[in-house]
Amino acid sequence: MSNPILEINDLKASFKTYEGTANVLDGIDLTIHEGEAMALVGETGCGKSLTTELILDLVPAARTSGEMKFKDEVVYSPSVDERSTLRGENISIIMQDPMSSLNPVFTIGEQMTDILLFGGGEKSPIDYLKHKLTRNGAERKKARERAREVLNEVQISSPERVLSSYPSELSGGMRQRILIGMALLADPDLLIADEPGTALDVTTEKKILEILKDIVDNRDTSVIYITHDLGVAHEVSDRVTVMYAGQVVERSPTDVIFDTPMHPYTRTLLESVPSLSTGIGEGSEGSIPSYVDVEAECRFADRCEFSEAACRGVHPGERTLDQGQSVACHLYKQDTGGRSADDTDEPYIGPPPWRTEQKRAD
Numbered sequence: 001m002s003n004p005i006l007e008i009n010d011l012k013a014s015f016k017t018y019e020g021t022a023n024v025l026d027g028i029d030l031t032i033h034e035g036e037a038m039a040l041v042g043e044t045g046c047g048k049s050l051t052t053e054l055i056l057d058l059v060p061a062a063r064t065s066g067e068m069k070f071k072d073e074v075v076y077s078p079s080v081d082e083r084s085t086l087r088g089e090n091i092s093i094i095m096q097d098p099m100s101s102l103n104p105v106f107t108i109g110e111q112m113t114d115i116l117l118f119g120g121g122e123k124s125p126i127d128y129l130k131h132k133l134t135r136n137g138a139e140r141k142k143a144r145e146r147a148r149e150v151l152n153e154v155q156i157s158s159p160e161r162v163l164s165s166y167p168s169e170l171s172g173g174m175r176q177r178i179l180i181g182m183a184l185l186a187d188p189d190l191l192i193a194d195e196p197g198t199a200l201d202v203t204t205e206k207k208i209l210e211i212l213k214d215i216v217d218n219r220d221t222s223v224i225y226i227t228h229d230l231g232v233a234h235e236v237s238d239r240v241t242v243m244y245a246g247q248v249v250e251r252s253p254t255d256v257i258f259d260t261p262m263h264p265y266t267r268t269l270l271e272s273v274p275s276l277s278t279g280i281g282e283g284s285e286g287s288i289p290s291y292v293d294v295e296a297e298c299r300f301a302d303r304c305e306f307s308e309a310a311c312r313g314v315h316p317g318e319r320t321l322d323q324g325q326s327v328a329c330h331l332y333k334q335d336t337g338g339r340s341a342d343d344t345d346e347p348y349i350g351p352p353p354w355r356t357e358q359k360r361a362d
């Protein structure tokens with residue numbers, strides 16, 4: 001396997017709310033390798049966006065702990081007060097909502113060249129105007145040329161026209177492509193795509209995902225796709241990380257997880273992927289627990305048909321299985337004769353209970 005580009009260790013994040021402290025992220029570990037496409041999957045509110053926004057330090061209200069490394073450089077650690085900011089340099093994020101990420105009063109061309117000339121960060125209006133007036137025409141022309149290049153890359157066939165347009169003059173699909181283009185301007189080594197295209201109709205969303213996948217394949221960029229849909233993950237990713245209520249419950253190569261989901265939550269997610277024949281997913285019952293006073297150590301315990309006393313008292317820990325899969329679930333301790341996840345050197349590799357039931361029925 002290639003080198004890790006991003007490593008996150010034991011990331012925790014909480015918020016002060018009127019009801020008390022919301023402990024949202026509960027020790028997230030993530031590793032992305034060079035050139036790898038990872039899908040971060042889980043239902044709404046489970047902390048997918050928060051995890052990736054913390055990488056870019058976009059959540060000032062969050063109280064955090066843990067360690068983060070990007071290309072072997074420590075960007076965040078409990079011993080360091082100030083985080084170095086990676087935004088715009090090596091990591092780009094494609095936001096979910098094209099309309100709120102584009103400025104309605106500037107043309108696409110102006111917005112793209114401004115990113116190239118002044119960076120994407122916040123500036124005071126005075127600084128901004130000063131810059132804008134002093135930059136020379138040649139530089140601006142070069143920036144516009146580069147903007148045209150990335151618009152080609154996102155398969156926009158009339159880049160000149162688009163560069164002269166205002167966001168409101170373009171379709172939703174077009175705007176989403178532009179956001180992808182903007183994320184590419186900085187030539188990022190890691191791209192984070194937060195549910196790209198989900199605000200659009202299904203056909204357009206599919207097209208957006210295809211374009212994105214082509215770009216990622218061509219550039220060999222590492223990418224994190226955030227999605228609530230395992231069907232999407234199947235199309236675009238090499239590896240899947242499943243989150244539930246601020247915890248990672250399972251990781252797996254994409255092709256393996258569809259065949260053998262190990263965590264009961266992954267299984268319910270799979271059942272909610274619309275089947276090709278009926279087009280209707282079953283969905284799963286219940287919703288994620290409140291992050292204020294989460295009691296169970298496995299946060300899925302309340303919704304899990306296999307839950308037992310241990311699930312509420314002890315965090316299951318993550319155990320490595322065959323085929324590059326790993327799972328955090330007490331189910332996979334039972335058949336090891338009661339040994340805990342930490343002291344066993346022969347991890348339980350038997351099938352999940354629903355598989356055994358299937359076999360009996362056959």
Ligand SMILES: Nc1ncnc2c1ncn2[C@@H]1O[C@H](COP(=O)(O)OP(=O)(O)OP(=O)(O)O)[C@@H](O)[C@H]1O
Nearest residue numbers: 015024043044045046047048049050051059061228
């Ligand atoms: N600034 C904040 N202040 C308070 N709570 C926050 C803040 N940002 C995120 N949260 C909480 O963190 C939890 C996780 O949110 P997040 O947006 O990461 O979920 P998600 O998995 O991306 O969901 P979705 O699929 O709906 O985008 C939510 O309960 C949310 O209320």
Ligand code: NI
Nearest residue numbers: 048049050194
């Ligand atoms: Ni989100």
